Amino acid sequence: MSEYIKLKRGLNLKLIGEAVKTVQDMPIADLFAIKPADFTGLTPKLLVKVGDNVLSGTPLFYNKNMETVKVSSPVSGEVVEILRGEKRVILEIKILADREIKYASFGKLNPTKIDREKVIEQLLNSGVWPFICQRPYGIIANPSDRPKSIFISAFDSNPLAPDNDFIMSGKEIDFQTGLDALKKLTDEKIHLNVRDNPAPAAIFANAKIVQLNKISGPHPAGNVGVQIHHIDPVNKGEAVWYINPQDVLIIGKLFNEGIFDAAKMIALTGSQIKEPKYYKTIVGCSIKKIIADGGLHKGENRIVSGTILSGNQISADGYLGFYDSQITVIPEGNEFEFMGWLTPGFNKFSLSRTFFSWLTPNKKHILNTNLHGEERPFVMTGQYEKVFPMDIYPVQLLKSILIEDIDMMEKLGIYEVVEEDFALCELVCTSKIKSQEIIRHGLDMMRKEFS
Amino acid sequence: MKPLRKLLTNIKPNFEKGGKLEKFYPAFDAFETFLFVPDHTTASKGAHVRDSIDLKRTMILVVLSLIPCLLFGMWNVGYQHHQALGIIDASLLDNFFFGAIKVLPLVVVSYVAGLSTEFIFAIIRKHTINEGFLVSGMLIPLIMPVDVPLWMVAVSTIFAVIIGKEVFGGTGMNILNPALTARAFLFFAYPTKMSGDEVWINTSLEKGQTLVDGYSGATALGNAAAGLADKIPRTMDAFIGAIPGSIGETSTIACLIGAAILLYTGIGCWRIMSSVFVGGFLMALIFNLFGLNTLMQITPLHHLVLGGFAFGAIFMATDPVSATQTNTGKYIYGFLIGMFAILFRVFNPAYPEGMMLSILFMNVMAPLIDHYIVAANIKRRLKRVKPIQNQNA
Numbered sequence A: 001m002s003e004y005i006k007l008k009r010g011l012n013l014k015l016i017g018e019a020v021k022t023v024q025d026m027p028i029a030d031l032f033a034i035k036p037a038d039f040t041g042l043t044p045k046l047l048v049k050v051g052d053n054v055l056s057g058t059p060l061f062y063n064k065n066m067e068t069v070k071v072s073s074p075v076s077g078e079v080v081e082i083l084r085g086e087k088r089v090i091l092e093i094k095i096l097a098d099r100e101i102k103y104a105s106f107g108k109l110n111p112t113k114i115d116r117e118k119v120i121e122q123l124l125n126s127g128v129w130p131f132i133c134q135r136p137y138g139i140i141a142n143p144s145d146r147p148k149s150i151f152i153s154a155f156d157s158n159p160l161a162p163d164n165d166f167i168m169s170g171k172e173i174d175f176q177t178g179l180d181a182l183k184k185l186t187d188e189k190i191h192l193n194v195r196d197n198p199a200p201a202a203i204f205a206n207a208k209i210v211q212l213n214k215i216s217g218p219h220p221a222g223n224v225g226v227q228i229h230h231i232d233p234v235n236k237g238e239a240v241w242y243i244n245p246q247d248v249l250i251i252g253k254l255f256n257e258g259i260f261d262a263a264k265m266i267a268l269t270g271s272q273i274k275e276p277k278y279y280k281t282i283v284g285c286s287i288k289k290i291i292a293d294g295g296l297h298k299g300e301n302r303i304v305s306g307t308i309l310s311g312n313q314i315s316a317d318g319y320l321g322f323y324d325s326q327i328t329v330i331p332e333g334n335e336f337e338f339m340g341w342l343t344p345g346f347n348k349f350s351l352s353r354t355f356f357s358w359l360t361p362n363k364k365h366i367l368n369t370n371l372h373g374e375e376r377p378f379v380m381t382g383q384y385e386k387v388f389p390m391d392i393y394p395v396q397l398l399k400s401i402l403i404e405d406i407d408m409m410e411k412l413g414i415y416e417v418v419e420e421d422f423a424l425c426e427l428v429c430t431s432k433i434k435s436q437e438i439i440r441h442g443l444d445m446m447r448k449e450f451s
Numbered sequence B: 001m002k003p004l005r006k007l008l009t010n011i012k013p014n015f016e017k018g019g020k021l022e023k024f025y026p027a028f029d030a031f032e033t034f035l036f037v038p039d040h041t042t043a044s045k046g047a048h049v050r051d052s053i054d055l056k057r058t059m060i061l062v063v064l065s066l067i068p069c070l071l072f073g074m075w076n077v078g079y080q081h082h083q084a085l086g087i088i089d090a091s092l093l094d095n096f097f098f099g100a101i102k103v104l105p106l107v108v109v110s111y112v113a114g115l116s117t118e119f120i121f122a123i124i125r126k127h128t129i130n131e132g133f134l135v136s137g138m139l140i141p142l143i144m145p146v147d148v149p150l151w152m153v154a155v156s157t158i159f160a161v162i163i164g165k166e167v168f169g170g171t172g173m174n175i176l177n178p179a180l181t182a183r184a185f186l187f188f189a190y191p192t193k194m195s196g197d198e199v200w201i202n203t204s205l206e207k208g209q210t211l212v213d214g215y216s217g218a219t220a221l222g223n224a225a226a227g228l229a230d231k232i233p234r235t236m237d238a239f240i241g242a243i244p245g246s247i248g249e250t251s252t253i254a255c256l257i258g259a260a261i262l263l264y265t266g267i268g269c270w271r272i273m274s275s276v277f278v279g280g281f282l283m284a285l286i287f288n289l290f291g292l293n294t295l296m297q298i299t300p301l302h303h304l305v306l307g308g309f310a311f312g313a314i315f316m317a318t319d320p321v322s323a324t325q326t327n328t329g330k331y332i333y334g335f336l337i338g339m340f341a342i343l344f345r346v347f348n349p350a351y352p353e354g355m356m357l358s359i360l361f362m363n364v365m366a367p368l369i370d371h372y373i374v375a376a377n378i379k380r381r382l383k384r385v386k387p388i389q390n391q392n393a
Helices: A116-126 A164-168 A172-183 A224-231 A245-257 A288-294 A394-402 A406-411 A419-428 A435-449 B002-015 B022-035 B055-084 B092-125 B132-142 B150-168 B178-189 B220-225 B235-240 B252-265 B270-290 B300-305 B309-316 B327-347 B354-392
Strands: A004-006 A020-025 A031-034 A044-046 A059-063 A066-072 A077-084 A090-097 A133-135 A149-153 A190-195 A211-216 A240-242 A263-269 A277-282 A301-305 A312-314 A326-331
Touching (some): A044 A090, A059 A090, A116 A172, A149 A224, A164 A245, A172 A190, A172 A245, A211 A224, A224 A240, A224 A419, A277 A288, A394 A419, A394 A435, A406 A435, A406 B354, B002 B022, B022 B092, B055 B092, B055 B252, B132 B150, B132 B309, B235 B252, B235 B300, B252 B270, B270 B309, B309 B354, B327 B354
Parallel strands (some): A004 A211, A020 A277
Antiparallel strands (some): A031 A090, A077 A090, A133 A240, A263 A277, A301 A326
């Protein structure tokens, strides 16, 4: 029985810089890095030191709070640097990759023929486990939990997002094996959620042992949190797991070939890129060569790993985030604008019709990082609700976090959301409130309370 | 604009931490951000791009939507004055200029008094100056009778800013609509200047001028409360608005132009606006069925164009801070404002203008409405959990 979810509220940002559908095969980038900060709530305990040689699949560190969860090296090579920040927090573990990647062998397995424990063990040992995340909190799934269901959003509705139909086509075998392995992890269903229009690619439409749900509507229709909310919402004490479709392929390869092959396709996008397109690369790669290949327009730029709605800023010689499959480059907006709030604003993007850009609703914009105003207390109401397609009161939830009322946060549905669900609220907010930061603060508080 | 930017950049260090004029940073910041949208950029994590709208843009558009009411009000002040004096051949410009001379001082006093208070508070409390008063400063003169003394406008504005807003923490935190707080303050502190027949029309006489025979300066609702049914302007006249009343409230057409701007830009809340009118209409309809006194006999549509009903519905009830915050709550809030406004009008002849009290009353009730709406949401969420609890039990 599949569901059809029709969403009305939301917003599709129309931006310049969408990736054209050609794939550039990059020679293996020399440097790779794994950033523990990509894993919310994980305290890394190192298993390697500088100078160690690692294979693809050799664990780099484990989670101090959940020792079975290890993060492995995505490539083979030498650990060249362990970058630490304030209070000796580990920021990056850098690996200089071999020209030819050597894989640690974990043995081929047929997931349909082994039991749950064996599947979990295989995923944990190889370091593939961290690709599986959970709600509540948006952290790596706890292997000792039994999730009530597993969600895969087959499409990414974020602005300039990569097209999974394009990326995934032709990889049916690994995808199905990955699904078979995931099926072992839950007693209930795997929900594979596809777009209603255009029709999903064959790899998704023909996937077996999943419940195929159709979702229609603007962004955030592709956000897994919205899908979970409408199909199988998370209540107190429950957990739902989720994983990106590309990462299902990594699981598939682990079982089909017995290796941790972290290859993935990413989209280089954004108005500052001369030739936005797709690249075949590996998790944690250095973005330097990729950006050089795409070409940058002049000016001060902001490079974001992930989407511009909820990604992380990285430096020009930074590294792709663990879960990201997109790099976006947009111009910085650190400039003053004379009487900017009084101008007619034919070119200014706004959800409201307060600028004359409403005359050209289909125009694709170039957006910079300017805040367009100063932060203020909540004044306008009803604004978040227009882009927040869940039965949750967003402002009330944020306010309960601001006053640190844990009981109220729980009642108002904090278990169902993570930062990305509030990305559009943050985008459209007149008062420039950092909703995503507030939500993370709330989630951290909840985790501490119940740990 | 480079020289100006340069000048600001040069003097800015004086106002920043450690500078001589550090204390006055909020004031400097207000001027600087008035002239230039700041160079602030988004954080390194989160949404990297933002909507171009900010509170300044929002507020200036509300002010813009009030301009039709202001211009019409100016004309009407002159028109009423000349009518009272029996000068029937006064031209449009004559009327307008006479009104402008009477009305503009009120606007200036309201802005100067209010903004000074805001600046002082911002400096003492070390918070940024908020744009909210841009709207309040325009609303206050528009809901005053034309003959109100300037010092009263100043006192009531200061009262509204301090007691109505700043004591709660500034724009966004207040419970009552600041502009209505100002009016309510005057209404109860100086009733003779805010009600009766004397204050709505400027009747200052120059040498040789006299008032026309049978002149009465009473408002439509004043006449209605006194049972003078034949003196109530007809629906169409009240809709156009060339009748006595507070400066900005008389013309329903001007209010509707403002409403169109607010609704089209997406700033005004259509949920509240429409439900105020529906609530008022239904209440008036019910009373009309009984028709026991003059006020009850007024037809529903007629009620909606009299007094400050339309002005209140469009510009006051929709104040996002003092209204309900949930979308469902907005329907209830608006509906009750409309109902109570007519109820007060009809049953309390001492306050023929029920809109002000009705909105203030519902401002106070708004959090209660929200509370129940949110509680219903919580209940829905808890209901979802039940089957699992049963399994455990």
